[in-house]
Amino acid sequence: MRWIRVYVKRHRLGICMYSLFCVIFATVLFLYRMPMEPMVYAVSLCLTLAVIVLITDSVRYRKKVEILTWQLEAVKEGTEKLPGPEDEIEQLYQMLLKNAQIEHARQVGNILQEKSEMTDYFTLWTHQIKTPIAAMHLLLQQEIRLQAQEITVQEENKAQEQYYMQKQEIESELFKIEQYVEMVLQYLRLNSSVNDFVLQEYELDGIIRQAVRKYAPMFIRRKLSLHYEPLQVKAVTDEKWMTFVLEQILSNAIKYTSSGDISIRMENGCLVIEDTGIGILPEDLPRIFDKGYTGYNGRSDKKASGIGLYLVKKILNKLGHKILIESEPGKGTKVKLLF
Template sequence: MKEISTWAVGKQYLQGHSKGILLYCIFAGVFALVFYLYHLPVEAVLYAVLLCVVLVLPVLTVDFHRHYQRYRVLRDLQKQITFSLEGLPEPKGLLEQEYQELIAAVYRDKIGLVSQADNERSDLVDYYTLWAHQIKTPIAAMGLLLQSSPSAEDDRSTAQSMEHNSELAMELFKIEQYVEMVLQYLRLESPSSDFVLKRYSLDVLVRQAVHKYAKMFIRRKISLDFSELNCDVLTDEKWLLFVIEQILSNALKYTREGKISIYMERGSAKTLVIADTGIGIAGEDLPRVFEKGFTGYNGRRHKKSTGIGLYLCKRILTKLSHTIVIEAESGKGTKVKLGLDTVDMVME
């Protein structure tokens, strides 16, 4: 909020009283003209004008001081007007009273609209949360059906049907991941996000994520170069695991061949690096990869990006007091660095 100087307030005050000042000057001029036409001493008029100025100046000074105080109150009120109308100065006249009643009416209408929007959003979040939980049941059932299908050793099975089942299982896994992303998005947007900070072994968290995507590693014939991390971090297990899984998912999605490396950065005790040999990221897209809904060149070309994954990662890591940096070059792979240091936090 830009502060206005006292000089600017005074200028506005004089402009507001310009009609009265103009009338005063006109009346003084009329008196002077009449005295002049009747050949009376003009000094008497000048003396009267000067005397009036001397008497009016203290009154104007006090009135300007009150005007300036009201201005300060209104400026301060702008900082809390979103929450309450308390503190509005007493109206000086009927016009100001009508203005304040108009402001109060607009404020009540705004509060009503905000409350209605909050209720509608809450209902929408409840619906999608319920949907995401319910859709997990048929997904799990389909997974069990695929697992219980005849094996390759069964004479009734063919290599073609096994390949088909494998494809179905992979697509089902992707659907499950998208549903999980919806749930995490809804939870993160909720004001009561359940963060539980404890010390965890980073090796254990990363191994969980790798194990979850093991079949995708095998199917896409991507090798994994995993170095022992030997690092404990103060974090939330569920949310950090989601971030690592998202980064692994992106690495597998955009890596046709080669490997994915996971290691701790040299010279930095708590910076986890996940690097791949995939298609990389265009230089002009790098500054915007964390924007909500941004898919970039790769997303438009391969039609695989939702523009939500990295946005969620950034928000989650910020809430956990962690950082994320992406280094990439088109056609030469991507390197994601997670800074897992934490600022001082109060742990319950």
């Protein structure tokens, strides 16, 4: 057994010294031509005592090993308790461990404090930046109206079309900024120690309409059709987080669908969101939920962050929902959500 080998190795010096003394003792008796019987008796007595001591000490060592082995599991729960030290060396080792534990706890506390401060800062930043974004939307609307009033009659149609296109492009970029800001906020909330999930029974149609309403301008801008009929299905979920999940799925569907349509329906008990976009390569499918993984489509797009589906998967895990993605390159992608 391993512990026996370890014990013998740990006490090899004492065992060797005791054996050497027995040999010296027997040699001296032999040289003085002592009778064989008392010599054998003395050596046997020494060996017997040695075996008794070794067995007793090894049993004690074995129990100590078992206690320390149990404490390894207790460390995970913070209930570990070291056995009492037997000598000064063990006492020093235990003091060293306690000091290391105190220092580790201090460093972990500092890290958690820094993380909390960083989370608070970025949460505040994401809320503050929404104000100038809203102001930019308002100023853009005013600027477009003023410029439209100044153009001549001959230039009216052409200029209005040009201004409308510029307005669309600016609004599209502002919408992307809002998306990125919202993603940062949800990422911080998801990784914070505060439980922000509230599970209730909701009508899925209400949640779906929120996501569709937000992306309606993108559907119009990209000339995509949406096939959606009221589902009249209830599910126990979190409205805010589920809305974010659907927004991310719709965002990907719109981004990678240049023409065709997107459909939302119930299929075999699953909420299905299907598009007719470029699809996902088979080798990318197993890793699409990995943090930072963008796959072939993301590398082609040059702007993908690889965070959206990672957040979707993490949120759904916390909600107790499941997600399955099926895709065929060139034909589209089907996302299934099971509540």
